[in-house]
Amino acid sequence: MDVLYFAWVRERIGLPRERVQTEAETVADLVAELCAREERYAAAFADPAALRVALDQELADFDAPLKGVREVAFFPPMTGG
Amino acid sequence: MDVLYFAWVRERIGLPRERVQTEAETVADLVAELCAREERYAAAFADPAALRVALDQELADFDAPLKGVREVAFFPPMTGG
Amino acid sequence: MQVRVQAEPFDTGAETGAFVARQSGAGAVVTFTGIVRDLPGGGLSRMEIEHYPGMTERAIGEIVDQAAARWALSDALVIHRFGPLRPAEPIMMVATAAPHRADAFMAADFLMDYLKSRAPFWKKEIGPDGAEWVAAKDSDENALNRW
C-alpha cells in the first residue's frame, strides 16, 4: 500500500511517500511496524495523539482496519483556513 | 419644534416635516395634540405600537420628556440592511 | 472605520478588494452584502429606500462604535444606499477586519442585526400590485437579543 507523510511527519521521516508491504490489520499495527524499522519513524510517531491518519483520503482512527485500503496518510492536525 | 415624518407616517400625514408650536410635556402628549388636529394625524398615529420616535435623532420612548428637544421624528420600525 | 450613506451604486468587488488591501495586521476579513430580491411572485420593478439624513450617519456610527468596543476589530466599513434600486443591485455592505476570524465574524453579524433594526432606513417595494412598505420582521427585532 502507499503510505504518505505530510508536514513535520514528512520532514522527520525524510520522505513524502513510500510503498509498504505489510500484513498489518489496523493503522496502529502499521505504526508499530514502521516504528520498529528505524529510529526516524519512531521519532515521527512518538506521540500518536499529535497525529492524524487518513485512509484512502478519508480521516480515520488509529484502530481502523486496513483491509482493502490502498493509501494511508499520516500528518499533524490540520492548520488550514 | 421641528416634527419629521418618514415612510408611511409621512405618506398618511401628507408632509415630510412641519414646525409645531406646542406646550406638550412628553411625546405622548404631542401625539395626542396632533391627533386632535386632523383625521390624517389620527390615522397615522392610530397604532402607537407600530411607531418609533426619535428625539434630536436619538431613539426614545413615547413617555420621554420634550423639554429642550428641537427635532422630533415619527416613523415605522426600521427596515434597513 | 468608514461609514458611507449614498444614493450612488457601489461596487462590492472593488470595495472588498480595497478594504482587504488596506489592512495591515489583520488575519481575517468578513464582508456582508445585501442584495435587492425580487418579490416572491416576481415582477419587482424597483425598491425605494428612504432614510433620515443626519440621524442615519449618527446611528450607524454608534453601532460601529459598539462593535469596535466589543470585538478586537482593526477596521470596519459600512456602505448603505438610499433612493431607487433595481432588483439584484447591492443595497448595502459591511466589512470587518480583525486579527482573528471569530471577532471579524461576530462583529459583522452584530453590525447587520443592528443596522437592520436600528438605523433609520425604510424599504418600499414597487411591483405589479403597486407600492408597499416592507414590514419589519419580529425575527429581526428578536435577533438583537443575541448580543
Place this chain on the structure above:
Amino acid sequence: MQVRVQAEPFDTGAETGAFVARQSGAGAVVTFTGIVRDLPGGGLSRMEIEHYPGMTERAIGEIVDQAAARWALSDALVIHRFGPLRPAEPIMMVATAAPHRADAFMAADFLMDYLKSRAPFWKKEIGPDGAEWVAAKDSDENALNRW
C-alpha cells in the same frame, strides 16, 4: 458551488464581485478572507502551505456539501492557496449566498471552522529564527462543537 485549490494568488475583490454578480435570488452574500499575518515580533519572510492533493478537494467538497445540507444556500465558493505566500497576501476565501442573511452568515462561519481543522493543509512560517510549523489550536478544534 465551486472549489479551487491553487498555488496562484487570487484577487479577493474580483472574486467577490463576480460571485455577487452571478447570484440570482440571493438577498445576502457573506465572504471571509484569510490573510497571512506577520509573526508577533515581526520578520515573517514567507509562509509555506503544504496540502494533500486529492484529499484536499474531496474534503472541502464534503464540507461544502454539509453546509448546503444544513442551510438554505443558493451558492458557495471556496478558494484555498498552497505553496509560498508573502505577508499580507490572501491565503483563502469563502463566499456564501442565501436568500436570507442568517443562512449566509452561519454557513460561512461553519465552512471556516471546518476548513481550518478538517481540510488537509499545513502552514509553515519562515521567519528570523528559521522555519516553524504552525501548531493547531485547541480553540479551533473546540470551535467544531458549536455545530
